[in-house]
Amino acid sequence: MTSQQPLPADDFSIYYVLAECTDPYDTPPGNEASENQSHFQGVTGLRNLGNTCYMNAILQCLCSISPLVEYFLSGKYITALQKDCSEVATAFAYVMTDMWLGDSDCVSPEIFRSALGNLYPAFMKKTQQDAQEFLIYVLNELHEALKKYHRRRSCEKGSVPRCCRKAIANETSIITRLFEGQLNYSVTCLTCENCTYKNEVFTVLSLPIPSEAQCSLQDCLQCFFQQDTLTWNNRIHCSFCETKQETAVRASISKAPKTVIFHLKRFDILGTMKRKLRTNIHYPLTNLDLTPYICPIFRKHSKYNLCAVVNHFGDLDGGHYTAFCKNSVTHAWYSFDDTRVSEIPDTSVQTATAYLLFYSCQPFSIPTQKCKS
Template sequence: MEEENSPCPGLTGLRNLGNTCYMNAILQCLCSVPPLVEYFLSGKYRGALQTKNGTSASAFACLLSNMWLGEFDCVSPEAFHSVLGIQHPTFCKWTQQDAQEFLICVLNELHRALKKSSKRQRVTSAKGGGVNVSETSIITQLFQGQLSYSITCQECETTTEKPESFTVLSLPIPSRSVCSLQDCLKCFFQQDTLTSTNQVHCSSCGKNQDAVVKATITKAPKIIIFHLKRFECQGKHKQKLGTDIRYPLSKLDLSPYGSRLFREDAQYSLCAVVNHTGLLDSGHYTAFCKHFLTGSWYSFDDARVAKIPNSSVQTDTAYLLFYQ
């Protein structure tokens, strides 16, 4: 309800429009990223706005402004939800949706609305929902990283490099009750052997061969988002992994997964978390966000906002992790 003044800008709840907790959690996390907030609140986005695809970014800017004015305890995201639903009717349905899929959708829409052409090489993404790196925007500047897959033919030992952009890294979860984020990262970046139907075509041999593949980070984004793959499908059987994943609030070091050319600052601090509680078809999303003005952590559960201690940020329900 919009009754009392919000005690601080950026601590504004979002009304649930009917099974839209997934959207509210994602919007709270995005609206807690300092450079993204500054970009929209300062009006810089207007100079990059595309006439054809600009409605989504304009609606996002309006919502973000309402959330940061500090006038209300709660606002409605209905206008943004309606605009996005025109391009993506799936999210207009009042049914359970996946927060990670919605996140990629929003990032892609904002990129389309704010992109500028560049002469950079075009690459495609097979994991995590990348955007076209031949065009730049505030989204690519903040969220886009680059992987390189080193593929070595086991017959002739020829090695080729395959670049791939990403905005979200989907990390596998080891089969155990408790693990760390580093364990998930090691699983993602471990060397893999491709055989049988997964063989790759070797240009030197001229035919499909067994190969060894290993990924490394060649460009780290300013904001890196990890998607913890809690939902898995095995045939018709679907399940949610309840593994307790321990993740650091600060000093996350990504340098072990970088290439030799990796010279960027690889130290990250946690800035937001999307949580998922419940089952696959009857779950609920909430968010934890670190307020960059107060330095404190807050819980966002649709319209409800509450300050929480640092010790409460670590949970076994984390689904998406935002590091800056």
């Protein structure tokens, strides 16, 4: 019945409803409740340093991904650190350690913001930033600090079709191993039918939203992966026809990441006009099937489970970010709103404010801190 009601002009109304329904860890009613309350590993709030809710939401999501947590808590990152760009990764490790192994209900991410702000001064300003852009900066800097060089054969020829061959990567890191995927674009000239292929690496997939009322994540995926015809000024030069021709382009996934991040393109800019799409997008908590979009020979891990969500409330030029994360110790979902932390039921994870979705094809496991031998 709610889908028939007009969409709210301001989705802060959803935020207020969620806030009223939570029982925050950082504001217990009294000393007795504080003493009886258990502090679970990884269930830690982050202080807002002045419009840094975007950073807090991203840090909560990254610090809920078990393989990444274990990599840093075990100390494996230390041997991979590049000496000339280690500050961001080291600061990230300190924050993650405080969140997982500390005793405080909330910690300050100041050391991490300072390390990243030295490279990107915009993040030191007390102004709102886009969480998706911040995420990309963080993943790039962690990769640069932890990458290793590898010499690899120009393999995967022979039995592997040209359309499904993976690009040869000579730099790998925990970031590429967990988050990096590859898109393959088939480009077909509609005049001579010659087909060429182009590979493109991604860490975040930005999905269009095909409806202003409501739709599903599968609708967004189908819209992204549907065949597109390029005409008029968008025509592509065909090497066989030796001129620009109308072209059909279709994307598929030739390498599926272990953790796939979807960016829902809610912010729409047309010239000087700005607006936010408040579409209620339905996304599954378990068994997201990416089989239709993955090249057939690489469909080993095509079912994904949701592990984290970044929510955005408000408008394009402002607003507020929060995160929902599934804890690998308790297997429960938690809402993170800066220092305000609360357990939420599975039914509350689906909201109309989702902006970033983190899905993993790996089972949830408890990160362990390995002892040094």
